[in-house]
Amino acid sequence: MRVLIGSESFSPNISGVAVTTFNLAAYLARRGHEVTLMVPSPRFGNFTEVFPEGFHVLRVASVWHPFRKGFRVTVYPLNLARRVVRQWRPDIVHLQDPTSIGSALLKATQEAGLPVVISHHFTLEYVLAYLWFLRPFHKSLRRRLTTAMVRFYNQCRHVICPSETVRQSLLQAGVAVPVTAISNGVDLDRFFAYEPPLAARLAFHLPAKPLILYVGRMDPDKSLDTLFKAMPLILARHDVHFALCGTGNLREKFERLVKKDGLAAHVSFLGPFVNQSDQLPRLYQLATCFVIPSGIESQSIVTLEAMASGLPIVAARAGALPELVTDGDNGFLFTLGDPEDLAAKVDALLADEKKRRKMGRRSLEKVVTHKLEASMARIETIYQQVVSNG
Template sequence: MSSLRILIGAETYPPTVNGAANFAERLAVGLAGRGHEVHVVAPSHAGRPAVEVRDGVTVHGVKSVRYPFHPDFPISMPWRALPATRRLVEALRPDVIHTQAHMVVGRGVVKAGKRAGLPVVATNHFMPENLTAHVPLSKYVLGPASKLAWRDLGRVFGKADAVTAPTPRAVELLVRGAGLTDAFPVSCGIDADRYAVPAPPHDVPSVLFVGRLDQEKRVDDLIRAFAALPAGLPAHLDIVGDGAKRGEWTALAAGLGIAGRVTFHGFVSEEELITRYATADVFCMPSIAELQSLATLEAMAASTPVVLADAMALPHLVRPGRNGWLFPPGDVAELSRRLATLLADAALRARMGAVSRELVAEHAFDATLDRFEGIYRQLISGEQPQARAA
């Protein structure tokens, strides 16, 4: 088939670290690897406008500033992003536009794409909880603000020709919150073989968390559950990632008397992250705001049992009693009990880890690329993509 010129709009892109940025990069690089001409437009990490080629992808950085409540997160102002994205769309004339966001850059590419008569695909990685955690609003304002955020998303994504989200649960949120009744799921996907490496030798079983250290991730629940493990049960807790709550949660571990059994690794290289997954005996994701959780998929690809909060899209990744368990969000005692059961039983961990590896095959990244390529070509030919039968 002929190659396509694809423009991906992103509100966040590496070197910024988060799930949406990670997926946007993997999608762009994966499509470029299949011979397509791929461009990405996103807030410039350097602040000034910039264009560079990385891994076969041309990245167009829009002038940005640092978000005051999250200084590692560059954002572009509407009066800069909208004209910049319009000029880029006019210059490139892509075959298809695929936005990963709706707020500023995403809004710009959708508006410019529809003005130019181009097919537009929109994929949602946003939940209001991901944003309000970094905005100093009172709890009385958060509810109305969340409703307004969903409505705004619906207005922008409602102009797209196809709307996707990573999981059926994420699609439910789009339908309920944004009124996007034609949205359908497409998994973010994962290259599972990348994480299938031998486990390094280690004497003490370990629990692993990977993600941003921000409030909605609820890592404080994990730390408290780890501190409540039975006395004499050997275990170590590895926390990979960084964020606004790192200092507070480091102090919490010290205050609970477990500082010597908890390691905050901060951001790590991809190679070290793969090693951390291989070393982990149990993976825990206590977050209440996951639309899929790539970190959980990566842990499953490394044949690791998982203990996840029964919240948002995380239940899609657990077969309770087969590859791990769910626990009620905030139930520290139940989380501690589930961790203790796995940490004390190596044979159970091995059985559940093998099932995790089997389940992750449903999320092969090549299938994700196939799906989006198919959606692009359907729209270009005038067909309307739809959800596939389960």
């Protein structure tokens, strides 16, 4: 089968969509499918490359994202999309988002009479977080964006989303085509690995203390200010260290904040190079617990990775996170935006090693149902059904 995948986020961008898109392309190539991706170029120019995993990537001329630091976006490359569809003639097109490349490919495939499926990875709160300057108009914008999204999705044959929470929200919004919840999945073999902690601590220059870990973007939608406000409350009771791995619009602000508050000795900011390398599993293995304060997760790949590493999770009771974290079972849920509640839940973990270990084991047991290969196989089955139905 020839599969054309369109995504506005792909390596070297760091995001859940980029990770999922790479995993899908690599899986399909291993299965013998011909796979081509259309993704933004790192410059204002088109070029192609072949990844070692066996799929082709067409990099589309792009410009800097006006609101998201370090990201580049394309400008509705319709003529290029038409040419790719006409010359390559895919059996199916899989869009990863309804933005520029996705919109161009949808139009081109409709003209060619080819089937399209789309994955839904985001919440509208994620979009609105970058439009903070339009806050007085958010209610109206949310309605308009929802209408546009539903109209777009109903032109596709099938919608894939990562959680039942998101599936229900799409159906309630008015999506009329089939919607299937399929976990983003996680490579269990990669994160089950174990090594003695000393070497990893030396590699990351981390002290021999309990480690509270966050991995992900440092952008407005991630509610990281809740974690930073909780830090002094946690440090008042426990001698711990915080490691934050990632980058984003707010990273420099948070670095200045910890210096201003006298917390610099207790916080390490680890660069995006860790996310993009084999170092990441080592970092998870060092952690005592994983914290995710975001309220907009449609699933959360990093939470799956932390679970696969045997960690107890402290997560916001919001979005789809309660599908991964059962309060009191494999971690704790705290009230979104409440630093006191977050600190109390971390304190409960740090104060009880037996409970912490039990919750870590439960994370391992729960994450087995999110095996990456199984998720990718379900998507492949949807392709076959859509293509066979014409």
